[in-house]
Amino acid sequence: MKTFLNDACTLTPLTNDTLSQCQPFSCGDADLDDFFLNSADNYNRQLLGKSFCYRLNENPSIIVCAFTLANSSIDGRNLPNSRKKKLTENIPHEKHLAGFPATLIGRLGVNKDYGKRGIGTELLDFMKLWLTDLDNKTACRYLTVDAYNSEATRKYYESNGFKDLFSTEKQEKDYIGFPEEKELKTRLMYFDLIRLSPTNLSQSIAE
Ligand SMILES: CC(C)(COP(=O)(O)OP(=O)(O)OC[C@H]1O[C@@H](n2cnc3c(N)ncnc32)[C@H](O)[C@@H]1OP(=O)(O)O)[C@@H](O)C(=O)NCCC(=O)NCCS
Secondary structure, eight states: OOOHHHHHEEEEEOOHHHHHTSOOOOOSOHHHHHHHHHTHHHHHHTTSOEEEEEEETTEEEEEEEEEEEEEEEEEOTTSOHHHHHHHHTTOTTGGGOSEEEEEEEEEEEEOGGGOSSSHHHHHHHHHHHHHHOTTOSSOOOEEEEEEESSHHHHHHHHHTTOEESSSSHHHHHHHHTOOTTSOOSEEEEEEEGGGGOHHHHHHHHHO
């Protein structure tokens, strides 16, 4: 598929070595910038999160976007019934499953000089395909994120097919044991990868 990330960039692990070859990366959010610069390499070595970046082919010192992924799961046990039903429809024997396998987008940022031209969308498309690739060694049903509770970030995920795990902030606060009076800084969102799974696609073609 022809995209800017596929055609004009190269995916590499984001390590201290990579950072030493690159210009400072900024997505416009100080906490995320600080994570990629100062913590990503250690998270990687501690097996807590794997970080990657796309670098520009014509100038590899430029990081166009960066992200961190980690294994995770959605715990179905305490979800409100309506959400659980939505999440688990078509899952066989779901009563025997305590949690549903997921991959968490721990961090994600697009270089602010490259924003608002579809690169964030391309990046999510890439992750969705990566995780549903038949060569992926472990099963992953959902792509999840603790999205910043801001209009821009939520709109970004919503326009890329992500849904709120909880329909209200109150439900989410109850679920994570967060004080009612405090403002939620992030909202749990998910994308159901079954929509893209090659095994699912070939099965529905055969039926
Ligand atoms: C959020 C972010 C990843 C979006 O990247 P991007 O490359 O600009 O996103 P895209 O160009 O693919 O935009 C896709 C959609 O997201 C929404 N969107 C993106 N930026 C937006 C903004 N500032 N305000 C409102 N909606 C926005 C729009 O719906 C847009 O679709 P449209 O162009 O058809 O209107 C990027 O702005 C960023 O890195 N922000 C700082 C870090 C951050 O918030 N990361 C997420 C942490 S959970």
